[in-house]
Amino acid sequence: xxxxxxxxxxxxxxxGSHTFESxxxxxxxKYPSMESMQRALEVSGTQCVTVAVRRMEIGAPEGxxxxxxxxxxxxxxxxxxxxxxxxxxxxxxxMLGRELGISExxxxxxxxxxxxxxxxxxxxxxxxxxxxxxxxxVLCYTSDDPILAQRLEDAGxxxxxxxxxxxxxxQGILNPNNIRIILERARVPVIVDAGVGTASDVALAFxxxxxxxxxxxxxxxxxxxxxxxxxxxxxxxAGRDAFLAGRIPRRLYASASSPTQGVxxxxxx
Amino acid sequence: MADSAAQPPAGAPxxxxxxxxxxxxxxxxxxxxxxxxxxxEGKPVAVxxxxxxxxxARFSEVSVEPGxxxxxxxxxxxx
Numbered sequence: 254x255x256x257x258x259x260x261x262x263x264x265x266x267x268x269g270s271h272t273f274e275s276x277x278x279x280x281x282x283k284y285p286s287m288e289s290m291q292r293a294l295e296v297s298g299t300q301c302v303t304v305a306v307r308r309m310e311i312g313a314p315e316g317x318x319x320x321x322x323x324x325x326x327x328x329x330x331x332x333x334x335x336x337x338x339x340x341x342x343x344x345x346x347x348m349l350g351r352e353l354g355i356s357e358x359x360x361x362x363x364x365x366x367x368x369x370x371x372x373x374x375x376x377x378x379x380x381x382x383x384x385x386x387x388x389x390x391v392l393c394y395t396s397d398d399p400i401l402a403q404r405l406e407d408a409g410x411x412x413x414x415x416x417x418x419x420x421x422x423x424q425g426i427l428n429p430n431n432i433r434i435i436l437e438r439a440r441v442p443v444i445v446d447a448g449v450g451t452a453s454d455v456a457l458a459f460x461x462x463x464x465x466x467x468x469x470x471x472x473x474x475x476x477x478x479x480x481x482x483x484x485x486x487x488x489x490x491a492g493r494d495a496f497l498a499g500r501i502p503r504r505l506y507a508s509a510s511s512p513t514q515g516v517x518x519x520x521x522x
Numbered sequence: 523m524a525d526s527a528a529q530p531p532a533g534a535p536x537x538x539x540x541x542x543x544x545x546x547x548x549x550x551x552x553x554x555x556x557x558x559x560x561x562x563e564g565k566p567v568a569v570x571x572x573x574x575x576x577x578x579a580r581f582s583e584v585s586v587e588p589g590x591x592x593x594x595x596x597x598x599x600x601x
Binding site for chain 1 (some may be wrong): 540541542543553560561562565566567568570573575577578593594595596597598599601
C-alpha cells in the first residue's frame with residue numbers, strides 16, 4: 254500500500270474495537286478459483302473479508318478449504334448470516350460463526366425474499382438487538398431507509414451497512430440522497446454494502462461520505478477479478494480523498510479559470 | 523425425553539440427523555468423539571445440537587443422543 258505524505262493521510266476506520274487502514278471490505282464468494290480470490294484480495298488492499306457459515310461436507314474428499322487460502326494474519330474474518338430469512342436463523346448462524354471465527358464480529362443479514370434479497374427490516378432489527386445483547390460487534394446490512402438505519406444504530410450496532418442496490422445486481426448507488434441522509438445523521442460508521450458494479454460506484458460512495466464500502470460480486474464476477482480489485486482500491490482512495498478535499502459546488506453558469514484582467518487588446522477597442 | 527426403558531442398550535447403533543440427513547452412529551458418544559469419528563479432527567468446525575451451539579470447550583462433556591439434530595458447519599466463500 255502506498256503511504257501518502259503525512260499531511261494527506263487519512264484516519265483509520267474504526268468499527269467497534271477494530272481498526273482498519275483500508276476502507277474496502279471484500280467478500281470471498283463467487284470467484285472463478287481460490288487462487289484468483291487470493292490474488293484479488295491481496296491487490297485490493299482489504300483487511301477484512303466476509304465469509305459464509307455453511308454445512309461441512311462430511312465424507313467429502315480431502316482438499317483445501319477456504320481457510321487454507323485466507324491469511325488470518327492479514328485478514329480479519331467477518332462471518333455473515335447470508336441465507337437467513339428470519340431473526341432466529343440469523344442469530345443461530347451468528348453464534349456458529351463466532352465459534353468458528355474466534356471473533357465477535359458479524360455481518361448481520363436477515364433477508365426478506367430470495368428474488369430481491371432485500372433485507373427484512375423487522376427481522377433485521379430483532380436479530381440486531383439480540384446479537385448486540387450477546388456481545389457481538391454487529392455490522393448490519395440494511396436498506397437505504399434512514400429511519401431503519403437510525404433504529405439499528407439505537408439498537409447498538411457497530412456499523413450500519415446500507416445497500417446501494419440489490420446484492421449482486423451491479424447497479425451501483427441507486428439512491429444517493431438516502432445514503433447522504435443516513436450519513437448526515439449517523440453516529441457509527443456507514444459502510445455501503447451491496448450492489449456495487451464497478452469502480453465509479455465505489456468512488457461515488459466515498460465521495461458521498463461513506464466510511465467504507467463492502468463488495469463481492471463486482472470483483473468476483475468481473476471478467477478480470479484481479480484487475481477489477483485493483484480498480485476498486487484506486488476508486489476507494491480517489492473517492493475518499495475527493496471527499497476529504499472538499500469538492501467545488503455545482504454551478505449553473507461558468508466561472509473563468511484564467512484572469513479576466515490584463516487580456517491583450519482587440520483591434521477596434 | 524424418552525424414559526430409560528425405551529433407550530437402546532448402551533453401545534447399540536443409533537440414528538441422528540446430521541446436516542439434514544439421517545446418519546447412523548455406532549453408539550452413544552460425546553461430540554468430541556463424533557468429530558473424530560467423522561474424520562473432522564483438527565478441522566475448523568462449529569457444532570449445533572438441537573438448535574443450541576455446543577462450544578468447543580464442551581465437546582467432551584456433551585453427549586450425542588438418538589434422534590439428535592446436529593449441524594456441523596465451517597466457513598465457505600461468501601459476500
